[in-house]
Each structure stands twice: as C-alpha cells, then as structure tokens.
Amino acid sequence: MPSQLSIPCETLFAMIGHPDCPRVIDVRVDEDFEGDPRLIPGSRRRPFQSVSDWGLEFKGQSVVIVCQKGQKLSQGTAAWLRVRGVDAVALEGGALAWASLGLPMVPHAMLPPHDNGSPTVWVTRARPKVDRIACPWLLRRFVDPDAVFLFVPSEDVLAVADRFHATPFDIEGDDLLWTHKGASCTFDAMLAGFALQIPALDSLAVIVRGADTGRPDLAPEAAGLLALSLGLSRLYQDDLEQLEAGLKLYDALFRWCQEAMEESHGWPSASRSR
Structure with a gap:
C-alpha cells in the first residue's frame, strides 16, 4: 500500500498540467541523471545536499521529490522539506518507475x-x-x-x-x-x-x-x-x-x-x- 510519505506515479501524472499541481523537484545525483537526462514535466533539478537552504523557497507549498528509485534521496529530502514547513512527499519508484510506465519526460537538452x-x-x-x-x-x-x-x-x-x-x-x-x-x-x-x-x-x-x-x-x-x-x-x-x-x-x-x-x-x- 502507498505510504502517506509518497505518491504513485499515476497519481502525480493525473495532476500535471493543472494549476494546483504540486511542485516537482528532481534530486537525482549527476551520474543517475546523465544516464537518462530527461525530466518529469514541470520539474526542476536541485541538489539534495543543500535542501536546508533552498527548501525555504517552497514553504507552504506542496512538493513531490524525485530521485532514481524513490528511496533514500527523495525520502530524506522530503523529510527535510517537511521540517521547513513544506508539504513534501517522495515519488514512488522514482524516475525509473516513471520511465518504465512510459509516462512523458522532457529532454533536458531542449x-x-x-x-x-x-x-x-x-x-x-x-x-x-x-x-x-x-x-x-x-x-x-x-x-x-x-x-x-x-x-x-x-x-x-x-x-x-x-x-x-x-x-x-x-x-x-x-x-x-x-x-x-x-x-x-x-x-x-x-x-x-x-x-x-x-x-x-x-x-x-x-x-x-x-x-x-x-x-x-x-x-x-x-x-x-x-x-x-x-x-x-x-x-x-x-x-x-x-x-x-x-x-x-x-x-x-x-x-x-x-x-x-x-x-x-x-x-x-x-x-x-x-
């Protein structure tokens, strides 16, 4: 069963394109990102190491954090954001799960x-x-x-x-x-x-x-x-x-x-x- 600390890919996809869609933050390490340099629509890259600094930008907002597999990096980053007053969850299965479902991804090079x-x-x-x-x-x-x-x-x-x-x-x-x-x-x-x-x-x-x-x-x-x-x-x-x-x-x-x-x-x- 999905945890309240994460969101399924299909649920997030249904929200993308709407004005109340959560902000999506990609925290994959460079090596993982370079292996598939595409982004979930509307997402931005941010380094997980400095979340305690940039997290304040999203205070009071809803945020979905994306890492490679939806494990330690996204869960840890989401936890830090919650400390900063952000309604943050991790994407279940991360970028790999999203790609495996054939959901659209934006080429970063564009x-x-x-x-x-x-x-x-x-x-x-x-x-x-x-x-x-x-x-x-x-x-x-x-x-x-x-x-x-x-x-x-x-x-x-x-x-x-x-x-x-x-x-x-x-x-x-x-x-x-x-x-x-x-x-x-x-x-x-x-x-x-x-x-x-x-x-x-x-x-x-x-x-x-x-x-x-x-x-x-x-x-x-x-x-x-x-x-x-x-x-x-x-x-x-x-x-x-x-x-x-x-x-x-x-x-x-x-x-x-x-x-x-x-x-x-x-x-x-x-x-x-x-």
Whole structure:
C-alpha cells in the first residue's frame, strides 16, 4: 500500500498540467541523471545536499521529490522539506518507475540554459493573440512553472534575446527552433521538442493550430478560441495581465480535452424529471 510519505506515479501524472499541481523537484545525483537526462514535466533539478537552504523557497507549498528509485534521496529530502514547513512527499519508484510506465519526460537538452534555481526566460512579440498565450501556458504547466516571459516590439525580439539571455519564440525565422514549421504553429513545435505526447495536449494542439493559422475547419472549437483570444487582447492593454487571464482559458480547455469532450449540453436538461 502507498505510504502517506509518497505518491504513485499515476497519481502525480493525473495532476500535471493543472494549476494546483504540486511542485516537482528532481534530486537525482549527476551520474543517475546523465544516464537518462530527461525530466518529469514541470520539474526542476536541485541538489539534495543543500535542501536546508533552498527548501525555504517552497514553504507552504506542496512538493513531490524525485530521485532514481524513490528511496533514500527523495525520502530524506522530503523529510527535510517537511521540517521547513513544506508539504513534501517522495515519488514512488522514482524516475525509473516513471520511465518504465512510459509516462512523458522532457529532454533536458531542449531546455534553455539556466541555473538550477533560476527560471527560464523567454521573449516574443508584444500584443499576443493565440500562440503567444498558448505557448507560455504550455511552458508554465509542463516545462518550467516559474518561466518568465518578455513581450517586446517585433523588431526587438532577437536583440532582447541576445542581451537578456532569453529564448525567442513565435517570430519568423527559418533557423529558429520555437516557431511555425509548415502548416504547424509554435505550440506544435513545443509539443514535439519537449516530447509532450499526451492525448489531451494533442487534442488541444489541433484547436490552437486552427485558431492561430486561420484554419477553423480543423476543429469546431478553433473559431471560439480565436474569438476569446481576440477579446482578451482588447480587454487587457498590459500583456502580462492578459497572459494571466489567458492561462485560465487554457486551463479550462485542457481540462475539457481531458474529461469533457464527449459531454453535451442542451435544453431541456436530459436529467429533468418528467
């Protein structure tokens, strides 16, 4: 039976992508990590040796600790975090169990350079509509919960990326990694690059692609997403405020793709007593 000091892989996977997902911290030793340099979606690497220092950052939060097998390193780190006031548990079976179940893992090599304790930084064009909200949502929910987004004039994106060590996305350029490729959009590129093979994300990607590339025929929901996105861009003049509002929109769409695609709604209600 699972212990209250640990969480099964399947339980954690069901929580990933949702705004109330616990923070996931990978404390594998370098040798183990180099043997499989991939991360559970949304997780960050931290050294277990200095948990007494960085643990204070997560006070009052829920955290899942990942080591190679879910034994001494994760249990010890979780115990230290609980001393610091963190609701911490270990992942049952660790990274090996997660990988053995075929659950998605993000290739570490695809992440922009950053220190273990610092967020990734991304830059794109100001006044976002579809892709430039969908991609930050994907990054925050599945890659880096602390990701920072800079919105600047189109002509300044690459210069800002260079000067501020940020990763550009959703701008034109054949040599850029995170942008449109053929008929696909930047959201598609990120799903592929970060190996996020999750059915609900695949369904969401079709809607985003249809809304972002003028293809409402791809999914009935694409036209609605475009309408909501354009409405948000007019409700908010501040791009960061618009992003925060847009995150909730994509949270709802992702949940719909997971659980409610087959549900219909009509009037009178089918459950109405006769």
